[in-house]
Amino acid sequence: MPYMYVDLATGAHRGAESNPAEIGTLLLEFGTLAKLTGRDELYDKAKRALVAVYERRAATGLVGERIDVETGRWTRTVSHVGGRIDSYLEYLLKCERLFGDAGCGAMYRDSIAAVNRYLADDGPAGLWYGEADMTTGARGASVYGSLQAFLPGVLALGGDLDRARRLQESGYRMWTLHGIEPEELDYARMTVTDPSYELRPEVIESAYVLHRLTGDERYREMGRTFLAGLRQHCRTDAGYTVLKSVVTKEQGDMMYSFFLAETLKYLYLLFAPEALDFDAVTFNTEAHPLRRTW
Secondary structure: OOOOEEOOOOOOEEOOEEOHHHHHOOHHHHHHHHHHHOOHHHHHHHHHHHHHHHHOOOOOOOOOOEEEOOOOOEEEOEEOOOOOOHHHHHHHHHHHHHHOOHHHHHHHHHHHHHHHHHOEEEEOOEEEEOOEEOOOOOEOOOEEEOOHHHHHHHHHHOOOHHHHHHHHHHHHHHHHOOOOOOOEEEOOOOEEEEOOEOOOOHHHHHHHHHHHHHOOOHHHHHHHHHHHHHHHHOEEOOEEOOEOOOOOOOEOOOOOHHHHHHHHHHHHHHHOHHHOOHHHEEEOOOOOEEEOOO
């Protein structure tokens, strides 16, 4: 498993405490580079890092939030589908989609089964995914947020359209609660626990994927709601900005580059699907389409 920071000139490194997303979200890019250059070691090393995380999962099948890459010891054992874990799950599936790697597909199906067993919270308020202890599976906080909203798209790509549809409805409910989604929500109480909005793309990405796979106009209706919220609450004379609070609608002073590279790209593709052959590309976690040209 790699360190978080490496000096490419000297090899000096730091950051032994990393996380599954940092470690496991390399394979699409390095794998593509390997295929295009014939340097198989680029694929092998990136996959070895991904497998190293998988092999250190608990008996429950879950991974934690932080791990020491030198000792292999988990330093934070809370498990969820949000930041620091999210794209690890995504790349297990997309590795199989892009490269035909059956080993990645098997690891994804094993991992998502554990996620569905211990993290899914299915009740009268709909389907959500919360937190649990990776070792015991004991239920933790009932929080879901903008970063977790990538999961419906991954579930759909993995063939679980039922869960994908129901979880996307929960994400849409999170958005419409205050006219734009908060960074984090306690879904058991339907109260906002982090009121900021960072211009994130995940819920829009999931709407795009679901529309492409099902053809259901419901997801374009969601897209219109997302766009209207962005224009009403985030637009400024100089672009679009984050919100300090989705409750008060107080604006910040920041437009991340991923707003252009991901949020607006997925919105555009939702309404202009002919612009890209969905079946011919696999999007990396930052919405860059990779084509199997080798």
